[in-house]
Amino acid sequence: ITMNKSKLAIGLFVAGTLTAVFGLVILFVGPIIIDDQIVKNLVIDPENEVSYTMWKDIPVPFFMSVYFFNILNPTEFLAGEKPMVEQRGPYVYRKRLQKQNITFHPNHTVSYLEYRSYFFEPSMSVGNESDVVTIPNMLVLGAAVMMDNMPHAVRLLLSATFKSFKEGPFLSKSVGELMWGYDSKLVDFLNKWFPGMLPSTGKFGLFSEFNNSNTGMFTVHTGKDDIRLIHKVNSWNGLTKLIYWKTPQCNMINGTAGQMWPPFMTKESTLPFYSPDACRSLELVYQREGIMKGIPLYRFVAPKTMLANGSDYAPNEGFCPCRQSGLLNVSSCRSNAPVFISQPHFYNADPVLLDYVQGLQPTEDEHGLFIDIHPETGVPLNVSIRLQLNLYMKKVSGITETGKISEVVMPMIWFEENGYMDGAIVKTFHTNLVLLPMVMVYMQYCFLGLGLATVLGAVLLHYSGKVRPLQHMVTAPVDCDLYSTVVPLRGTHTHSATSTASLSLD
Numbered sequence: 001i002t003m004n005k006s007k008l009a010i011g012l013f014v015a016g017t018l019t020a021v022f023g024l025v026i027l028f029v030g031p032i033i034i035d036d037q038i039v040k041n042l043v044i045d046p047e048n049e050v051s052y053t054m055w056k057d058i059p060v061p062f063f064m065s066v067y068f069f070n071i072l073n074p075t076e077f078l079a080g081e082k083p084m085v086e087q088r089g090p091y092v093y094r095k096r097l098q099k100q101n102i103t104f105h106p107n108h109t110v111s112y113l114e115y116r117s118y119f120f121e122p123s124m125s126v127g128n129e130s131d132v133v134t135i136p137n138m139l140v141l142g143a144a145v146m147m148d149n150m151p152h153a154v155r156l157l158l159s160a161t162f163k164s165f166k167e168g169p170f171l172s173k174s175v176g177e178l179m180w181g182y183d184s185k186l187v188d189f190l191n192k193w194f195p196g197m198l199p200s201t202g203k204f205g206l207f208s209e210f211n212n213s214n215t216g217m218f219t220v221h222t223g224k225d226d227i228r229l230i231h232k233v234n235s236w237n238g239l240t241k242l243i244y245w246k247t248p249q250c251n252m253i254n255g256t257a258g259q260m261w262p263p264f265m266t267k268e269s270t271l272p273f274y275s276p277d278a279c280r281s282l283e284l285v286y287q288r289e290g291i292m293k294g295i296p297l298y299r300f301v302a303p304k305t306m307l308a309n310g311s312d313y314a315p316n317e318g319f320c321p322c323r324q325s326g327l328l329n330v331s332s333c334r335s336n337a338p339v340f341i342s343q344p345h346f347y348n349a350d351p352v353l354l355d356y357v358q359g360l361q362p363t364e365d366e367h368g369l370f371i372d373i374h375p376e377t378g379v380p381l382n383v384s385i386r387l388q389l390n391l392y393m394k395k396v397s398g399i400t401e402t403g404k405i406s407e408v409v410m411p412m413i414w415f416e417e418n419g420y421m422d423g424a425i426v427k428t429f430h431t432n433l434v435l436l437p438m439v440m441v442y443m444q445y446c447f448l449g450l451g452l453a454t455v456l457g458a459v460l461l462h463y464s465g466k467v468r469p470l471q472h473m474v475t476a477p478v479d480c481d482l483y484s485t486v487v488p489l490r491g492t493h494t495h496s497a498t499s500t501a502s503l504s505l506d
Contacts, residue, residue: 012458020451024444034437038263038377042230044110044222050428056099058259062419064118065090066179066207067344069359069411070133074170078403083410085359088133091175092124095417101217108225109234113214114257118207120176129176135412136391137171138337139186139204141405144396145338155398162401165189169401181205206389206413215276218257227263231256231378233274244279244332247318254281261378271300271371278341278387279333280319282306284371292381292420294430297372304348307341324350327390327409338392343367344414345388356408367414379429381421388414 046052053059067089077083096119099112120129140162147155162168165186173182181203216237223230233253234240242251255261255272271284284300291297308325310317321329326349327340346353347362354360372382394407421429 008461010458012454012461015454017451017455019447019454022447022451024448034440035264039223039227042227042263042377043224044220044230045224054425055260056102058097058419059425060419060421062095062097062417063121063124064093064095065124065416065418066093066175067091067414068133068135068175068178069413071135071170072359074134078169078405080404080406082356082358082406083408085357085411087359088127088131090125090416091127091129091131091179092121093118094121095419100214104222105219108222108229109219110222111217111219113217115212115214116210117212118210127175129174129179131175132172133175133178134170134172135178136393136410137167137169138391138412139184139190140167140169140401141393142337142339142391144399144402145392145394146336147399148394148396152398155396159399159401161189162186162399167401169403169405177205179205179207180211181208215257220257223262230262231260232262233257236274236276242280245318246320249315250280250318252281255283260380261373263376263378265298265373265375265378267298269298269375271373278328279330280328284369287370290372292372293426295374295381295426297381298375299370299372301368301370302343302348307343307349323392323409324353326350326353340390340392340409342388342390342409342411343369344386344416346411353409356406357411360411374429380419382418383420384416384418386414386416 041048041051044052044055067087068091069085070088071077072084072086073081096117097114099114101111101113103111105111122128143158144155147158165184167184167186171178182205184204187204218236219234221229221232221234233256236253239253241248241253245251253274255274258273258275261271261273267286269286272281273283274281282302283306285303287299287301289296290299304325305313305316307328308316309322309327310320311322312325316322319328323329323340326346327342330339330341331337342349342353343362344367345360345362347364347367349362354362367386369386370382370384371380373380388411390409390411392409393405394402395405396402
């Protein structure tokens with residue numbers, strides 16, 4: 001029995017050791033295997049069917065919500081009083097993105113054109129595209145500022161032109177017309193006699209360039225040679241740097257195209273991306289951790305320095321001429337029109353901007369932009385990019401349409417482009433990138449625990465077999481001593497009896 005116990009103990013010890021070693025191997029090798037699978041599945045390659053399809057035709061539903069700043073006191077505003085606005089919206093559009101002209105290059109990059117189209121969603125909107133709102137007339141008030149330094153005679157001629165085409169300082173038109181364009185004899189006149197002055201040659205609308213258009217030719221890294229480069233922009237429209245700004249740093253094309261980022265992010269990582277609509281690279285910074293439908297995420301937000309002026313943040317000097325912090329002057333890429341981009345309701349901007357306009361109430365929840373990223377893969381789970389379009393306006397001598405308007409950066413509209421993972425794609429993502437790694441983690445600890453428990457059991461079994469024989473060895477001499485003490489006495493008595501008997505017979 002002792003021999004069988006020893007063999008069993010040895011067998012258990014070997015099995016436990018192997019199990020624990022296997023657990024240790026999984027502990028160290030498991031994360032490497034997971035990371036390797038992430039890398040293989042993320043590389044932009046048609047052979048990666050799931051991830052390539054996600055990249056080519058983004059399955060996440062994207063929406064653009066548009067809010068108009070309806071002017072409540074146009075007459076008083078023209079007379080020099082502060083403008084008073086009310087927010088109208090959202091008017092929601094489903095956004096469809098599709099990459100075309102996809103071309104792979106030998107240097108592990110891929111070029112493509114991404115087309116975007118918008119479809120009105122009445123059920124998600126507060127009104128209809130037929131709703132009428134009143135906003136500043138960009139053609140009049142924008143052109144007036146552009147002509148401020150021209151000779152007085154030229155300004156008088158421009159004002160006469162506005163009158164002949166019956167163009168006033170404000171527009172009261174439907175949401176659909178303001179969004180996608182309306183017929184204007186002034187626009188036709190300017191396009192005929194001053195080609196290139198306006199960004200579009202057809203109808204004039206705030207988003208007329210956006211619908212059924214592409215964002216330019218992007219060339220990005222596939223990540224095949226270096227996963228750290230995946231999605232990073234190699235060039236845009238053939239350019240490796242921009243020509244809009246005054247310093248090399250501001251003209252850099254940094255980061256990705258704004259849809260995905262390299263994997264294995266940390267809290268020190270940032271989200272740089274190039275935005276053709278903003279004509280520059282932007283960068284978001286880590287704010288906090290979170291969870292969405294069981295998937296861990298990092299939230300990245302816009303820092304205050306992103307749209308700060310050169311005085312508050314020296315690296316932004318190249319984006320000037322600047323006004324207050326929180327405004328980006330995009331006139332250099334918008335036909336020199338006095339257009340500024342900000343966060344909605346001047347969130348994160350100089351508070352003085354709120355003093356010039358009545359009716360604005362910025363809050364982080366409603367007006368801050370953010371991107372929620374799964375840090376292990378660099379895949380966005382929830383995106384909300386919010387920007388506001390503003391027009392700088394003031395009274396211009398000789399152009400009577402400007403009246404006595406006070407100098408102001410006037411908000412016209414703000415829009416939010418948002419999308420989030422939902423449905424089957426979330427389940428697939430959760431299963432492959434959360435549950436399976438979690439199962440592997442549990443497995444490694446189970447194997448370690450089982451192995452150590454088995455080894456401990458083997459040791460106990462081995463020593464329990466040794467303890468019992470030792471106990472017998474300790475008690476045996478006591479018995480022998482007692483026996484040797486008793487037996488001679490018996491022998492003595494027997495001998496005496498025998499002798500007595502012998503004597504008697506004799």
